[in-house]
Structure formats: structure tokens, C-alpha cells
Amino acid sequence: MFNTLLVNPIFNLLVWLYNIFGNLGWAITALTVISKLVLLPLTLPSIKIARKQQELSPEIAKLKERYKDNKMELAKAQTAFLQEHGIYPALGCLPQIISFLVLIALYQSLNLVLKLTPESLAEFNRRLYVPSWYLSTDSLISTSFFYLNLTTKDPFYILPVVSAAFQFLLSKLMMPDSKKFSQQAQKTEGKTDDLAAAMQQQSLYMAPLMTLFLGFSLPSGLTLYWFLTTLLSLVQYRFFWGGWGGLSDWIESASKINLRKRLNFFNK
Structure with missing residues (x-):
């Protein structure tokens, strides 16, 4: 069922894009853009919920401090508080679950193409909707893209490092403004905000490190997809x-440094 509903359609879309561009790298790029556009209606509610929760974080911190010894009451109070402000966390989880399932399907579809061998050719062709797309042992997919062979790791590890850097920027962007967060922490008693800040700091570095590890382990075709997904998510x-x-x-800080340099230039 999963293959029928998600994997095979995405796989056929990728092969169709390859037939259009004649290059697997550009086909993966186009597939990434299309998938982000299709998932946009599901992603937007999650972004809005996360943004709203961030704005309400001072009040949520107060609730956590008030009910720190009673987790059940805290859960009830927090749910009621969020619903008062039009936030229903359960609804926000559904788009994330669907997006995650699509991500798995994309991964499997890319694997079908990147791991294509003469032995797996029959299974490859069996999944195609259009007979004219069938491949033979004499016409396998070309996997060259700039300096990369998309079926193997990046030989210079450029793509994993750049992907990790963009993942760090994305994680940082999704965190609250540090000045505002400090002001909020001063308004609440206890160590609730300190704990939240520590957890956010851990997540800031965890995602880039995971991206780096996967980039060193996976074929560069999958790393390319992950890099493009991260870049588009950042935008x-x-x-x-x-x-x-x-x-x-x-x-x-960068603006202040730039302004200082300009002033020094005019003062010369």
C-alpha cells in the first residue's frame, strides 16, 4: 500500500524528470522543489503553530513553574491555554507525520534509482508506469553531476559540510531571538527557561552533526537531496x-561591523 500510494508515484516522477533533463542531478533538484511546493500547505500550519508557541513561551514558562510538581495538571493547563489562543498541537502533528511519510517515500524512490544495477533492472522497470521509460542493460541512468558520482559518497566531502552548515543556520533561525528570550527568562521564576535554553542549544548542534554524519555515509545523490531540502526550508x-x-x-552584529567599517573609510 505504501509503495503503491507514495513510493511508486514519486519514483515515476523522478524518472520522468530524468527523461526531461537528461541529468539525474537536475532531476533530483526539480523533484526537491516540487516536493517542497506540494508539502507547503501541510508545512505552513506547523510553522504558524511553532511561531505562535514561541510568542507565548513566557506564559507557558509560568505555567510550567506553577505546576512543576504536578505534570498531569500542567498538561491540562497547557492544553487549555494553547486552545484559548487557537493552537491545537494535535492538528500540528498530522502535517508533520504526512511530511515524514513523504520523506521516507522520497528516500526509497531515490534509492531505487541510485542503486540501480543490471540485476535490479527488472524490478526497476516493473515499477514504471510508461513502457517507453523502460531501461536496458545498455541504457542505464547516467549518475554524473558536476564532480559527483551520485551513487557514491562525495569524494571531497564538500556537500556534507555545506549541508551541515545550512542545517545549522536553519536550526538557529528556528530558535527565538536570544535577547527576547533573555528578557522572557527574567520575567519568570525558577529554572524552567534555563532548561529550555539548554535543550534548544543541544538541538542547535545535534541536527547539523547528524546531517554531517549522514552526508559522510550516504551516496551523494541523497546528500544532494538533503542539502536542497535544507536550503529551501531555510528560505x-x-x-x-x-x-x-x-x-x-x-x-x-554584522550590520554594526559593516557600519563601523564604512565610518572608518569616510574618516580616512
Whole structure:
């Protein structure tokens, strides 16, 4: 059922794109853009919920402090508080689950193409909807893309490192502005905000490290897909988040340095 509903359609779309572009790298790029556009209606509610929860974090921190000894009452109070502000966390989970299932299907579809061998050719052709797309042992898919062979690891590890860097920027963007977070922490008693800050700091580095590890382990075709997904997510969150989030302090510092350099230039 999963293969019929998700894997095979995505797999056929990838093969169709390859037939259009004649290059697997550009086909993966187009597939990534299409998948992000298709998932956008599911992604937007999650972004809005996360943004709203971030804005309400001072009040949520107060609830956590008030009910720190009673987790059941805390759960009830937090759910009621969020619903008062039009946030239903359960509804926000559904798009994430669907997006995750699509991600698995994309991974499996890419694997079918990247791991194509003469031995697996019959299974490859069996999944295709259009007979004219069938391949033979004399016409396997070309996997060259710039300096990469998309079926093997990046020989220079450029793609994994760049992917990890963009994943770090994405994780930082999704964090609250550090100045605002500090002001919120001062308004609440106890160590609830300190704990939240520590957890956010861990997640900031965990995702890039995982990206780096996977990039060193997976074929560069999958790493290319992950890099493009991260890059598009960064653009998507910046556009719909309505700010720079945790990157605000870096941008402010960079602006001050640039202004200082300009002033020094004119003072010469």
C-alpha cells in the first residue's frame, strides 16, 4: 500500500524528470522543489503553530513553574491555554507525520534509482508506469553531476559540510531571538527557561552533526537531496516566519561591523 500510494508515484516522477533533463542531478533538484511546493500547505500550519508557541513561551514558562510538581495538571493547563489562543498541537502533528511519510517515500524512490544495477533492472522497470521509460542493460541512468558520482559518497566531502552548515543556520533561525528570550527568562521564576535554553542549544548542534554524519555515509545523490531540502526550508522559514529568529543577533552584529567599517573609510 505504501509503495503503491507514495513510493511508486514519486519514483515515476523522478524518472520522468530524468527523461526531461537528461541529468539525474537536475532531476533530483526539480523533484526537491516540487516536493517542497506540494508539502507547503501541510508545512505552513506547523510553522504558524511553532511561531505562535514561541510568542507565548513566557506564559507557558509560568505555567510550567506553577505546576512543576504536578505534570498531569500542567498538561491540562497547557492544553487549555494553547486552545484559548487557537493552537491545537494535535492538528500540528498530522502535517508533520504526512511530511515524514513523504520523506521516507522520497528516500526509497531515490534509492531505487541510485542503486540501480543490471540485476535490479527488472524490478526497476516493473515499477514504471510508461513502457517507453523502460531501461536496458545498455541504457542505464547516467549518475554524473558536476564532480559527483551520485551513487557514491562525495569524494571531497564538500556537500556534507555545506549541508551541515545550512542545517545549522536553519536550526538557529528556528530558535527565538536570544535577547527576547533573555528578557522572557527574567520575567519568570525558577529554572524552567534555563532548561529550555539548554535543550534548544543541544538541538542547535545535534541536527547539523547528524546531517554531517549522514552526508559522510550516504551516496551523494541523497546528500544532494538533503542539502536542497535544507536550503529551501531555510528560505521557506525566513519568508513565512516573519523574522530572523535566532539569527537576529548575528545579523545585528554584522550590520554594526559593516557600519563601523564604512565610518572608518569616510574618516580616512
